[in-house]
Amino acid sequence: MSKRVRDPDAPEEAAGLKSGERPPSAPGNGPDDMDFEDEYEDEFESEDEVMEAGVDGRPDAEREAEEQDAMEVDQDTFIPGRNKLSPGETLAPDLSAYDMLHQISTTWPCLSIDVVRDNLGDNRRTYPATVYAVAGTQAERSREKENQLMVLKLSGLSKMEKEAEESDDEDDDDETTEPVMETKSIPLTSCTNRIRAHQAQQEGEGFPTTLAASMMESGQVLIFDVTPHLQSFDSPGSVLSPTQSKPACTIRAHKSVEGFALDWSPLIPEGKLLTGDISGKIFTTTRTAGGGFVTDTTPYTGHEGTVEELQWSPSERTVFASASNDKTIKIWDARSKTRRSVLSVQASGTDVNVLSWSHQTAHLLASGADDGVWAVWDLRAWKPLAGGASSRPLPVASFSFHKEQITCVEWHPTDDSIVLVAAGDNTLTLWDLAVELDDEESRFTAGVQDVPPQLLFVHYMDQVKEGHWHPQIPGAVVATGGAGFGVFKTISV
Incomplete structure (x- = not known):
């Protein structure tokens, strides 16, 4: 969550980014940008005021009025679509809402990132945290030779400092450290539109073979084996050879036609990659x-x-889904000799930008569109039509909270009621689809009808483009945008 603060030197708010658009360059400011100062310290009542705060003798109307005031949104809380920044205003995070929060600036923006699983264990809840990832840069056109694929290690990611009385005994072992970003760079000659990593099953110590596929603005798709780059972080003095930074494969099937869609199959350990381009073609x-x-x-x-x-099914090896600016979502069987979709649905009145298949419930698919609407679909309701025509079923849930294009949507890896959404309004939101207001709660939401009860959290991040759940740190999110990287964990997930 974020609050508005006055800042005379604040720049004008940046517009949202759609696929392939280049943000203005953001100079790196180093780890100092990761520190935040809480300008909203708690105020405590005196002992006398606390003693007088009982409800004895107060009429019900007075207590109900107090409860309603408590439900109203803080006027300093910034909500996209309802609030706008005034000249000279900027946003500061409400640190009490975060368990962890770090922001890191980069020389060139990276509009795509992917988290890499490591050998540090699953279900990690202690701090400081460590994150491995891959990302691709978007340098200015005049300096395209400075582009690179970045293999990242973010370590020393500490928990937010809390008041002593709020600390739990189980957290006493958590250390407060300075965050560190280490990088291993692979030179590229073009911008990266989308990057995705693939690993075989994690076994034993060290990293398994880790592949990173980068879909380039030039139309080529480059596949790199970044295993030695990841291993070098934990091998002091190791030197990477130039051959280790050469692509293991260059896919030229798109014939210099630019593309944005890319996905590895989660069910084929050796590696099977989907790639799609602006001409509507999909290759494997x-x-x-x-x-x-x-x-x-x-x-x-x-x-x-x-x-x-493009999204492979999490449960069927030969099934995948695609989304397009032709307003449709299509379901495909990779075994089809006709190379045509088996299902087609008109999912929006605008471009359908992103998809995510539920990891837990195979018939649920989430989508995000250019009009700011994201939706959840039950694939069991999709029926084929004669001649391959598009059907128009209704989504099981639809949300129009965001007022700019949806740029990312992703189901939580272990909870099929939790969804992450990023949008062009500079926000990354977390949603809990299991939430429903009862009649009593509904009485206190009269002033916030445009804020759905399923909205769990709003994280402000300048020009945010992508966010991903960390598969081994429950509730942690790794995000990227025009201003750099963000790693955070809320107290609500």
Whole structure:
């Protein structure tokens, strides 16, 4: 959550970013940018005031009025779509709402990032935390040779400092440290539109073979084996050879046509990659038993516009979904000899930008569109039509809270009621679909009808583009945008 504060030197608010758009360059300011000062310290009542704060003798109307005041949104809380920053105002995070919060500036913005699983264990809840990731830069056109694929290690990510009386005994072992970002860079000659990592099953110590696929603005897709780069973080004095930073595969099937859609299959350990471009074509590339790669040059076709997103099914090895600016979502069977979709649904009146398949409930698919609406679909309600025409079923849930395009949507890895959404209004929101207001609670929400009860948390991040749940740190989110990287964990998830 964020609050407004006055700042005479604050720049004008930046516009949201759509796929492929380049943000203005943001100079790196180093780790100092990770520290926040709480300008909203708690005020405590005197002992006499506390003693007088009972409810004895007060009429019900007075107590109900107090309860209603407590339910109203703090006027200093910034809510996109309802509030706008005035000239000279900027936003400061409400630190009491975070368990962890770190922001890191980069020389060039990275509009795509992916979290890499590590060997530090699952279900980690102690601090300081460590995160590994891969990201791709978007340098200015005049300086394209400065682009790189970044292999990242973020360590020393401390828990937010709390008042002594709020600390739990179980947290006494948590250390307060300075966050550190280490990077291993792989030179690129073009911007990265989308990056995704793939690993085989984690076994034993060290990193398994880790592949990073980068979809370039040039139309090529480069696959790198970043295993040695990850291992070098924990091997002091190790030196990477130039050959270790060369692509293991260059996919040229898109013939210099730019693309944004990219996804590895979670069910094929050796590695199977989907790639889609602005001409509507989708290709598959498979890693062979010998470690090579083979691309099927016969594309899947049917979209009448850009393939904005691709998502493999988490439960069926041959099924995947696609989203397009032709306003449709399509379901495909990779075994189809016709290379046509088996289901097609008109999911929006605008571009459908992003998709996410539930990890826990295989028939649930979330989508985000250009009009700021994100929705949840039950695939069991989708029916094929004659001639491949698009059907128009209704979503099981739809939210229009965001007023700018949705740029990312992702289900929580272990809870199919929790969803992460990023949008062009500079916010990343967390949602709990299991929340429903009862009649008593509804009495106190009369002033906030445009804030759905399922909205769990709003995180402000300048020009945010993507966010991902960390699979091994419950509730932790790793995000990227025009101003750098963010790692946070709220007290509510």
